[in-house]
Structures are given as C-alpha cells and as structure tokens.
Amino acid sequence: MLFGATGYTGGRAAESMVGRGLAPVLAGRDPDRLGALAGRLGGLETAAADVTDVASVRALVGPDDVLVTTVGPFSRLGGAALAAVLDAGATYLDSTGEAPFLREVFTLQGPAAERAGARLLPAFGNDYVPGVLAGALALREAGEAAARVDVGYFVRGRGRLFSRGTLDSVVGMLGLPAYGFRDGALRDEPTAARLRTFLVDGKPRPAVTIGGLEQFALPRFAPGLRTADAYLGWFGPASHAVHAGSRLPAPPAVVGKVLGSVSAPVISRIPRDPSPEALAGAVSTFVGEAFDAGGTLLHRTVLTAPEPYAITADLLAWGAGRALEHGVTGTGALDPVSAFGLDVLVEGAATAGIGPR
Secondary structure, three states: OEEOOOOHHHHHHHHHHHHOOOOOOEEEOOHHHHHHHHHHOOOOOEEEOOOOOHHHHHOOOOOOOEEEEOOOOHHHHOHHHHHHHHHHOOEEEEOOOOHHHHHHHHHHHHHHHHHHOOEEEOOOEOOEHHHHHHHHHHHHHHHHHOOEEEEEEEEEOOOOOOOHHHHHHHHHHOOOEEEEEEOOEEEEEEOOOOEEEEEEOOEEEEEEEEOOOHHHHHHHHOOOOOEEEEEEOOOHHHHHHHHHHHOOOOOHHHHHHHHHHHHHHHHHOOOOOOOHHHHHOOEEEEEEEEEOOOOOEEEEEEEEEOOHHHHHHHHHHHHHHHHHHHOOOOOEEOOHHHHHOHHHHHHHHHHOOOEEO
16 A cells, blocks of 8 residues: 655655565555646556545555555654554654654654554665664664664766755754664754765765664664764755754744754755656765774774665655565564664665665
C-alpha cells in the first residue's frame, strides 16, 4: 500500500516498485490522478483513502501488509497512518527526515508497536539509510574500541537539485527541536548545534549536526558507543552561518519562523520538481567515521550513490519488497540494520546504487 504516489517522491517510489516486480495499491484522496498514474504504471489497483484519517487507512491494512507513505510533513500528517498500522499489527515504511517525528516514533510509538506486533521503519530513504549503513560499516571495522561515530551527508552537482518541498522542509528543519546522542544517552540540542568538516573528494567540506536515524540505530548496533552524530553538508560554506544561527538566544521555533518568512517568497518561485538534467549529473556521498575514546580515527567508510530522490525511491521499493517477501526481524520501532541485518542491508543498498567509492 503506497500513499503519496501522486507527489514527486511517491511517484518515483511507485515507478521503482513496479520496476522491481511489485504491484503496490496506490491509495489517496484523488481517484482521477491515482487512476491515471495506475494506468501509466501498467494497471495497478487503487484505493480511496485519506492518509490523515485513522479509520480510512485502517480499513485497507491487515497484519501481513506493508504500508509505505511519502506524505509529509510527517509531524503534521503522519500520525494517522502510524496509528492504523499499530492497530493492524502491520509493517510501516516512510520517507521522513523530520527529527521530532523520528523521536516520537522511537520513544512513544515504538513500545506500543512492540506490544501490537507492528513493525515501524521510519526514514527509509536518503534520510537516513545510507548514513546508518556507512556508520555501521565503520563501526564493524573499528570493533569494540569504538566510542564515537560521526556520519556526514553530502551531494554535489550543478543546477536545480532539490524540489520545492525539499527546500521548504530543510528550512523548516532549522526551526525544529533536535537531539544528539552523547555520553551514552539521547539529549536535546538544536539543529546545527555542532559544526565540523569532513574530507570529501580530497576537499574539506563543512557540515552541521541534525537529528537523524543514526542516533537511534548506531547505539543499538554498537552498545559501547558514547557519541553518535549525523551531519548535513548540503549548505556548503553557508554551514557556518547556519551553525551561528543555532547559537542565537531566540528559541529554535522563533528562528525557524524568521527563516521561513524570509525564504518563503524565494521558495514559492522554485518549480515543484528538481531539474532532471541536474539530477542526472548529481552524486551523493556518505561518510562514516568511527573513533576511540581518545578521538583517534579507527575506521572511515565512504559510500557513493546517485541523487537523493533516486536513493529514496529505490530504498523504499527494496525495503517494501523485502519486508513483504521475507518479513523483518523484531517488532516495534526498527532501524534498517536491526530489521534486515547489516549484510542484507548492504545488498539491498547496492540495488539502489549505494556502495563503496
């Protein structure tokens, strides 16, 4: 079951699913648009449902089903699908990159899902599967001496690489509360609270901290970890200004409101979809670095992949197909390593073009 197929990311996920031999049911509120898309994809089944209405979603989902949703912002629109999956004891995947929503899934919905026998796999796309994979591979090579892991996300290319929705979400993220994993526990901190550089393609590139899946997944994989951070390097040289903004005395919500009001007129003029030509030439890089307690680098893993939307579409398609055919390990709020195992995840990521440089 796929919600969001008439949007840009959801449409690409639907295409990838069909390309892998799956036949997702396309669900949503607009039967005409769904029907047209279903026809173009070979005559898929469609279902009328409102992803924001629990009863509407629950009527379509059973315990053996896999529900995939790309409908965001998830903090506002994602709760009903989660509730329906919990009630059904089904499997759930989404494309969120929102720190507050991820935290809710793992700290609040996870225990309820475990009791219900449901399986929740949020952020199963470019946000944040490749970083979790890079971090886990670095930690496996580093061994028990690893006490800290840093993960960095970078993309390079020319032209319009991001959709209007992505840019709006990134700006909005700066005004949302986030978290880090340090001293062995999840702790509150604003987005961009920390700044560091990573060596990418032989050049130092700045990046700022974000709340991601890594802070939940990697301490599970390596219980001896004391620190786990995810860094976003999409801002380039502007990372320094973004970091400085996080240190302003105003609350993050106020900063986010100001940034939103300033950026809204600019973002509104950006086309809905990114440029196909720009995406065709884009390359994503994911860096995982494991350190010992003294700060010595133990191992560095670098993965490369195509552009972010292809990554998300292919990962959602692979994850849904794998869960449907083979199931997942465990119940509750899961990360991709705990759900599928590291070696299986390496194989699945390779089908999305993610692999060692």
